[in-house]
Amino acid sequence: MELTPRKKKILAATVELYIVSGEPVGSKVLCENLDIRVSSATVRNEMSDLGGMGLLNQPHTSAGRVPSERGWRVYLDSLMTPEPVSAQERRFIDSLLLPSAYDPQKLLDGVSRLLTGMTHMTAITTTPSGNNAAVSGVQFVQTSRRTAMLILMTTLGTMHTRVFHCDFDLSPDVLRVFFRVFNDQLTGRPVRRITPAYLQTLGAGMGEAMLLMSSALRALQEAAREAMGSDVRVDGQMNLLFCSEFTQQSLRRLMRYLDRPQEVYALLQRAGTRVLLGSESGVPALRDTGLAIAHYTVRGRDAGAIAVLGPMRMNYPRLLGLLDYAARSVSRMLTELMDLQ
Amino acid sequence: MELTPRKKKILAATVELYIVSGEPVGSKVLCENLDIRVSSATVRNEMSDLGGMGLLNQPHTSAGRVPSERGWRVYLDSLMTPEPVSAQERRFIDSLLLPSAYDPQKLLDGVSRLLTGMTHMTAITTTPSGNNAAVSGVQFVQTSRRTAMLILMTTLGTMHTRVFHCDFDLSPDVLRVFFRVFNDQLTGRPVRRITPAYLQTLGAGMGEAMLLMSSALRALQEAAREAMGSDVRVDGQMNLLFCSEFTQQSLRRLMRYLDRPQEVYALLQRAGTRVLLGSESGVPALRDTGLAIAHYTVRGRDAGAIAVLGPMRMNYPRLLGLLDYAARSVSRMLTELMDLQ
DNA sequence: GGTTAGCACTCTTTCTGTTAGAGTGCTAAC
DNA sequence: GTTAGCACTCTAACAGAAAGAGTGCTAACC
Numbered sequence: 001m002e003l004t005p006r007k008k009k010i011l012a013a014t015v016e017l018y019i020v021s022g023e024p025v026g027s028k029v030l031c032e033n034l035d036i037r038v039s040s041a042t043v044r045n046e047m048s049d050l051g052g053m054g055l056l057n058q059p060h061t062s063a064g065r066v067p068s069e070r071g072w073r074v075y076l077d078s079l080m081t082p083e084p085v086s087a088q089e090r091r092f093i094d095s096l097l098l099p100s101a102y103d104p105q106k107l108l109d110g111v112s113r114l115l116t117g118m119t120h121m122t123a124i125t126t127t128p129s130g131n132n133a134a135v136s137g138v139q140f141v142q143t144s145r146r147t148a149m150l151i152l153m154t155t156l157g158t159m160h161t162r163v164f165h166c167d168f169d170l171s172p173d174v175l176r177v178f179f180r181v182f183n184d185q186l187t188g189r190p191v192r193r194i195t196p197a198y199l200q201t202l203g204a205g206m207g208e209a210m211l212l213m214s215s216a217l218r219a220l221q222e223a224a225r226e227a228m229g230s231d232v233r234v235d236g237q238m239n240l241l242f243c244s245e246f247t248q249q250s251l252r253r254l255m256r257y258l259d260r261p262q263e264v265y266a267l268l269q270r271a272g273t274r275v276l277l278g279s280e281s282g283v284p285a286l287r288d289t290g291l292a293i294a295h296y297t298v299r300g301r302d303a304g305a306i307a308v309l310g311p312m313r314m315n316y317p318r319l320l321g322l323l324d325y326a327a328r329s330v331s332r333m334l335t336e337l338m339d340l341q
Numbered sequence: 342m343e344l345t346p347r348k349k350k351i352l353a354a355t356v357e358l359y360i361v362s363g364e365p366v367g368s369k370v371l372c373e374n375l376d377i378r379v380s381s382a383t384v385r386n387e388m389s390d391l392g393g394m395g396l397l398n399q400p401h402t403s404a405g406r407v408p409s410e411r412g413w414r415v416y417l418d419s420l421m422t423p424e425p426v427s428a429q430e431r432r433f434i435d436s437l438l439l440p441s442a443y444d445p446q447k448l449l450d451g452v453s454r455l456l457t458g459m460t461h462m463t464a465i466t467t468t469p470s471g472n473n474a475a476v477s478g479v480q481f482v483q484t485s486r487r488t489a490m491l492i493l494m495t496t497l498g499t500m501h502t503r504v505f506h507c508d509f510d511l512s513p514d515v516l517r518v519f520f521r522v523f524n525d526q527l528t529g530r531p532v533r534r535i536t537p538a539y540l541q542t543l544g545a546g547m548g549e550a551m552l553l554m555s556s557a558l559r560a561l562q563e564a565a566r567e568a569m570g571s572d573v574r575v576d577g578q579m580n581l582l583f584c585s586e587f588t589q590q591s592l593r594r595l596m597r598y599l600d601r602p603q604e605v606y607a608l609l610q611r612a613g614t615r616v617l618l619g620s621e622s623g624v625p626a627l628r629d630t631g632l633a634i635a636h637y638t639v640r641g642r643d644a645g646a647i648a649v650l651g652p653m654r655m656n657y658p659r660l661l662g663l664l665d666y667a668a669r670s671v672s673r674m675l676t677e678l679m680d681l682q
Numbered sequence: 683g684g685t686t687a688g689c690a691c692t693c694t695t696t697c698t699g700t701t702a703g704a705g706t707g708c709t710a711a712c
Numbered sequence: 713g714t715t716a717g718c719a720c721t722c723t724a725a726c727a728g729a730a731a732g733a734g735t736g737c738t739a740a741c742c
Contacts (some may be wrong), residue, residue, distance in 0.1 A: 026734055039686050044735070062693045062734045099563075102488050102504040139482045143494055144681040147443050153484055161502070163443040165681075222440075238596045241582060255579045340485040340506075367705055380715050385706070403705045403722045 001053055003074075009036065010046050011055055012079040015067045019315050022244070024064030069278045072290070072312060076275055082320035089118075089322075093329065101333040104128050104158045108233065111306055111326055116236030118322060121310035122258070126265055128156045128303040128334065129230040130191035136341060138182040138220070140175045148175060150216060152223040154191055156298060157337040160226045162219035168212070178216055181206070186220075194224040230304060232261035245311040250288055257285035258309075268293055268305040273327075275320070278312055290314050294327035298334045306330065342394055344415075350377065351387050352396055353420040356408045360656050363585070365405030410619045413631070413653060417616055423661035430459075430663075434670065442674040445469050445499045449574065452647055452667055457577030459663060462651035463599070467606055469497045469644040469675065470571040471532035477682060479523040479561070481516040489516060491557060493564040495532055497639060498678040501567045503560035509553070519557055522547070527561075535565040571645060573602035586652040591629055598626035599650075609634055609646040614668075616661070619653055631655050635668035639675045647671065 003011075013034050017025045027044040034043070047065050050056045055071035058064075067075065085093070096114055100106035108125045115123035133154040141149045143163060148170055152160040185202055186194070199221055203210045210217075237258060240246060246254070258264060267281060276291040292314070293307040306327055308319055344352075354375050358366045368385040375384070388406050391397045396412035399405075408416065426434070437455055441447035449466045456464035474495040482490045484504060489511055493501040526543055527535070540562055544551045551558075578599060581587060587595070599605060608622060617632040633655070634648040647668055649660055 024734090028734080040734095041686050041688095042684085045685085048736075058735085060693055061691085061736090062732085064734065102484075102506050106504075136485075141480045141482065141492055143443075143500065144477075144498070144678070146681050147678075149492070149500065151482055151490070157485070159484065159490065159502075159504075161500075163447075163500075165443050237579060238600075241596070242593065252583065255582070259579075337485070337488070340487050365705090369705080381705095382707095382715055382717095383713085386714090389707075399706085401722055402707090402720085403703085405705070 001049060003053070006036065007046055007050060008079060010034070010043060011050055011067075011071060012075060014047070014050075014056060014065055015071065015075045015079070018067060019313060022313060024059055024066050026064035029064075069280070069312070072277050073280075076277075076316060080317050082324055083317040085321050085325045090325065093325065097329055097333065102157070102337055104156060104334060104337070105231065107330065107333060108231075108304070108306070111330060112233050112235040114326065115306065115308055115322070116239065119308050119310070119314075119319060120236075120239050121308050121314065122237050122240055123233075123235045124258075124264060124268065124305075124307040124309060125233045125235075126268060126304040126306075127231040127233075128158055128298060130154050130156065130158065130224075130227040132190075132301065132303075133158070133227070134188055134190050135186045135194070138179070138186055140178045140182075140216075142170050142172070142175060145169055148178075148216075150219045150223060152220065152227055154227055155338065155341065156303065157334065158227060160223040162223045164215040164219035166212070166215055174212070177209075178213065181209075181213070182216070182220065191224060191227050194220070194228075196221060230265055232265045234258050234261075234264070240310065243311045245288060245313060250285075253285045254289065257283065268307055273305075275316065288312060290316070292316065292319050292323055294323040296327045296330040296334065298331065298338055300335075303331075303334065342390060344394070347377065348387055348391060349420060351375070351384060352391055352408075352412060353416060355388070355391075355397060355406055356412065356416045356420070359408060360654060363654060365400055365407050367405035370405075410621070410653070413618050414621075417618075417657060421658050423665055424658040426662050426666045431666065434666065438670055438674065443498070443678055445497060445675060445678070446572065448671065448674060449572075449645070449647070452671060453574050453576040455667065456647065456649055456663070457580065460649050460651070460655075460660060461577075461580050462649050462655065463578050463581055464574075464576045465599075465605060465609065465646075465648040465650060466574045466576075467609060467645040467647075468572040468574075469499055469639060471495050471497065471499065471565075471568040473531075473642065473644075474499070474568070475529055475531050476527045476535070479520070479527055481519045481523075481557075483511050483513070483516055486510055489519075489557075491560045491564060493561065493568055495568055496679065496682065497644065498675065499568060501564040503564045505556040505560035507553070507556050515553070518550075519554065522550075522554070523557070523561065532565060532568050535561070535569075537562060571606055573606045575599050575602075575605070581651065584652045586629060586654060591626075594626045595630065598624065609648055614646075616657065629653060631657070633657065633660050633664055635664040637668045637671040637675065639672065639679055641676075644672075644675065 013030055014025045017030060017033060027040040027047060031040045031043050047056060051058060055068055055074055056065040057068045059066060093114060097107060097110050100110050105127050108127050112123045112125045133156040136155045137153045139151040143149050146169060147163055147165045149161050149163045199217055203217055206213060237255060267283060271293050273293055273295045278287050281291060288311060289309055290312045291307055291309045293305055295302050295305045297303055308323060354371055355366045358371065358374060368381040368388060372381045372384050388397060392399060396409055396415055397406040398409045400407060434455060438448060438451050441451050446468050449468050453464045453466045474497040477496045478494045480492040484490050487510060488504055488506045490502050490504045540558055544558055547554060578596060581592060608624060612634050614634055614636045619628050622632060629652060630650055631653045632648060632650045634646055636643050636646045638644055649664060
């Protein structure tokens, strides 16, 4: 059967009424909120058709209609457009993000808080992955007589710190040596090529100086591991508790899934910028959810993702507008930061 | 009425059976799990007395007994002792905390994960507050042509970083000047005395160099604010969802409370090392909860708190043993770190 | 052929009444 | 002081009845 203009109109109205009410939408209320001059019986026939096409579901015989996963999909793909963020909200967002514009990790933290605050859903953000980044420098800062902080900096502007302890007294001279050795060897090297094996050969090449540097090397290894990976930050899981659409059990499953950052990261990576509805993700825990994902870029190259997770019933026009603006802002700030180098 | 030894025994057994079962305890099951050779009728009389004394509650006439808040209090104060942590668990804890022993913030993160993992409740930790600390140094690290990271270090071993941006090109020489000026003025100064007003006079004293340093000063101010405060980290709120004792409403209230870190911090500070049961905290949101708090020290001086929050029904002997060991470990590690200076 | 009014039908929700079971409190005997 | 026995009370679970909502179908209409 074909999706006539009137069917589209009715489907869109059903979805939108369902978004605001959360209740199955009946033919009568739909009629009242629709600017078509037809009776509820006609609407009823159309809704029955839409049900037959798999776009609307009926919880039970005497209930109204609810969009099915395919119904949501059609709505997302062809019946709505993202709602631009108002000027006032843009100002608010900018003022919140600007102070941490020069620190990617803190910036993504800010985005996370922003998204949870403005959507009352769960926000997921990933920091730029060092996969395509190189070391832009290594710094050492003495923090006490025998401890120092190693700071690994990447071309993406991320910084990864580790405090390490030596069993001899440190001095500016010693740290200068550390600095020279580490920067000579590492600056410009792709982060993904700082492997344990590489560090071992690096250490071996140092001769007996290696003994002095072993704890610094360990710190470097950990910092490099952190830089390679991507911090997955999940914020505002609490908000999902208050979504009536989740059962105790589905919530539990969902929370357990969100506790496995690698899997969440992999999903965001392979999904790209789009909305994953329920089973589309292939993840059982996400069966009843909607997951809106936007990727941000650095110099036009994909660098990470920000996302909002909630029940399938969400205000996507608004959500996608917000997500899009946030991703653009992050892309702009991080690209500027990279261009500073 | 007096709390005879037999009454104590019965109260303790009631509490302990309730801890494991979560169900009201009847006279019959209690009798079976008690090594007293008396009949259920006798136990019934005693339980009735304990009810009259306000130590046991009865959800309804035909239900067993449940410890009241006062009952829990008596149990905690005089009927139980914390359970020492097993050697195996001690090893596990140590191995988890040791790698971050030289970074207080990461250490407390580790404790937080530890407590949620081992108790399946919510953990609350506070990082050492800079209230009694002084600046042990300020460092600058260039991170790109026009950005640098300021690192504020305190005598407690905490580190606070801020990346700032200048509208002129930085150089090692410029940063050396920054380093000298900031360290001359700040090293040894109590963190709490780095006020906005002080920074203003500091800036004024610099003459026109002030223009060059304004963004560094702003970064310092933010870092100092962070150092003064205490990061309150709440972890594993999710776990509370699966405690049947909480209603939707009480959970909501609880979550909202946990979203206000200053209040949580103030409560932990004034409570000291002990268990707060329900209304004892004076916080309505905590009415149905138990909150076990332990303070850790640096050189014998109170520095912060770690705590576990859950329903009133918790396995306190185990919990208190764990909390005590964790607090001792943190105290030891942080004191060692401070002694390094 | 598309549209509409009317109505029977179905299913959920809510309320009420009933029953089985659990645990108590009381009494009288030990 | 302790115990056995028993009546009492309250909950949880189930079943049936009534109310309400929304549909699907049919027959008439434009």
